[in-house]
Amino acid sequence: MDRFLSMGVFAKAVEAGSFSAAGDALRMSSQLVGKHVQTLEQHLGVRLIQRTTRRQHLTEAGTAFYERVKIILAEVEAAEGVAAISGATPRGRLRINAPVTFGIHALSQRLPDYLRRYPDVTIDMALSNRYVDLIDEGFDIVFRVGELADSGLIARALSPYRLCLTAAPAYLASRPAITHPQDLTQHECLGFSHSDLHARWTFKGPQGPITVPIAGKLRVDNGESLLMAARAGMGLLMQSWELVQADLAAGTLVPVLEAFPVPSRAFHVLYAPDRRLTPKLRSFLDFVLEHFGAA
Structure with a gap:
C-alpha cells in the first residue's frame, strides 16, 4: 500500500x-x-x-x-x-499579532509597501507583548521574540532582535559612573514586565555572559512608556534598537556600556502547520522575510 x-x-x-x-x-x-x-x-x-x-x-x-x-x-x-x-492573486483579510515596539517602529513602516503591492489584501493587526495563542485567537501569523517553546507551529527565523542599553545624559551626569555591568546594581533600571528584563540584564563580557540583577522604582509592560521615563531621566533603559534609534541620533539618549554589548534575541514569524499557504499568507511571509529575514 x-x-x-x-x-x-x-x-x-x-x-x-x-x-x-x-x-x-x-x-x-x-x-x-x-x-x-x-x-x-x-x-x-x-x-x-x-x-x-x-x-x-x-x-x-x-x-x-x-x-x-x-x-x-x-x-x-x-x-x-x-x-x-502560485498564480492566484493575494486577497482577503490577514490577521497578524506582533510585539508592540516591533509593530510600531518596524512592521508598521513597511506595511504600506505591502498593501500597495497587494491592494486586494486587508490587514487586521493586533499589537501586544503578551503571549497569544495563534490557533485559539484566530491569527494567521504571529511574531515572537525569544526562544520558542515546542508549540507545533511552523517558525521562520528573522534577523535577531537587537537590544541596547541607553540613558538620558542628565541621568548619567547625576549618578555614579558606569564602567562595568555590576555597577548597575547601584542604579535605577527601568524594568520591562513582559520578559526577564524586569529582573536581570545580561551582557557579553570578555570571558562570557555577565548577568546582573536589576532593580528600580518603575516597571512597565510597554516599551514606549519606558522610553518616556528614560527621556525624563528616571533611569537606564534596555529596549530594542528600533525604539531608541531616533533618540540616540538626537542625543536625548546615549549608549551605556558599549564595551559590554547586549546579546540579541531570537526572533521568528510563525503560522499554523495546518494553515494552507493561501496567496495572501504566502505573499506576506515572503514580504516579511524580504525585509526582516535573517541574513
Missing part, C-alpha cells in the same frame, strides 16, 4: 474517532481503513491504535506518531497548495 496514503487514513481514523467514521469521511470501507492502519503498524513494528468493540484509543507510540504525521500531511498539503495557487 501507499505509505503516505496510509498515514492520511490513520490520521483521519484518529480524528474521526473510529474506523467506520473515518471510512465515511474518506468514502472507503471501515475494513479498508483498518487495513491501512494495520499496514502502518506492521511497517513500524508497533501498535498504534488499541481497539475494543466499543472504543479505540491511541497507544503511546500512536500518539507520538500521530503528532508527526499531522505535520507531514500539513507540509505536503501546503506544498501542493503553493503549486496550485
Whole structure:
C-alpha cells in the first residue's frame, strides 16, 4: 500500500474517532481503513491504535506518531497548495499579532509597501507583548521574540532582535559612573514586565555572559512608556534598537556600556502547520522575510 496514503487514513481514523467514521469521511470501507492502519503498524513494528468493540484509543507510540504525521500531511498539503495557487492573486483579510515596539517602529513602516503591492489584501493587526495563542485567537501569523517553546507551529527565523542599553545624559551626569555591568546594581533600571528584563540584564563580557540583577522604582509592560521615563531621566533603559534609534541620533539618549554589548534575541514569524499557504499568507511571509529575514 501507499505509505503516505496510509498515514492520511490513520490520521483521519484518529480524528474521526473510529474506523467506520473515518471510512465515511474518506468514502472507503471501515475494513479498508483498518487495513491501512494495520499496514502502518506492521511497517513500524508497533501498535498504534488499541481497539475494543466499543472504543479505540491511541497507544503511546500512536500518539507520538500521530503528532508527526499531522505535520507531514500539513507540509505536503501546503506544498501542493503553493503549486496550485502560485498564480492566484493575494486577497482577503490577514490577521497578524506582533510585539508592540516591533509593530510600531518596524512592521508598521513597511506595511504600506505591502498593501500597495497587494491592494486586494486587508490587514487586521493586533499589537501586544503578551503571549497569544495563534490557533485559539484566530491569527494567521504571529511574531515572537525569544526562544520558542515546542508549540507545533511552523517558525521562520528573522534577523535577531537587537537590544541596547541607553540613558538620558542628565541621568548619567547625576549618578555614579558606569564602567562595568555590576555597577548597575547601584542604579535605577527601568524594568520591562513582559520578559526577564524586569529582573536581570545580561551582557557579553570578555570571558562570557555577565548577568546582573536589576532593580528600580518603575516597571512597565510597554516599551514606549519606558522610553518616556528614560527621556525624563528616571533611569537606564534596555529596549530594542528600533525604539531608541531616533533618540540616540538626537542625543536625548546615549549608549551605556558599549564595551559590554547586549546579546540579541531570537526572533521568528510563525503560522499554523495546518494553515494552507493561501496567496495572501504566502505573499506576506515572503514580504516579511524580504525585509526582516535573517541574513
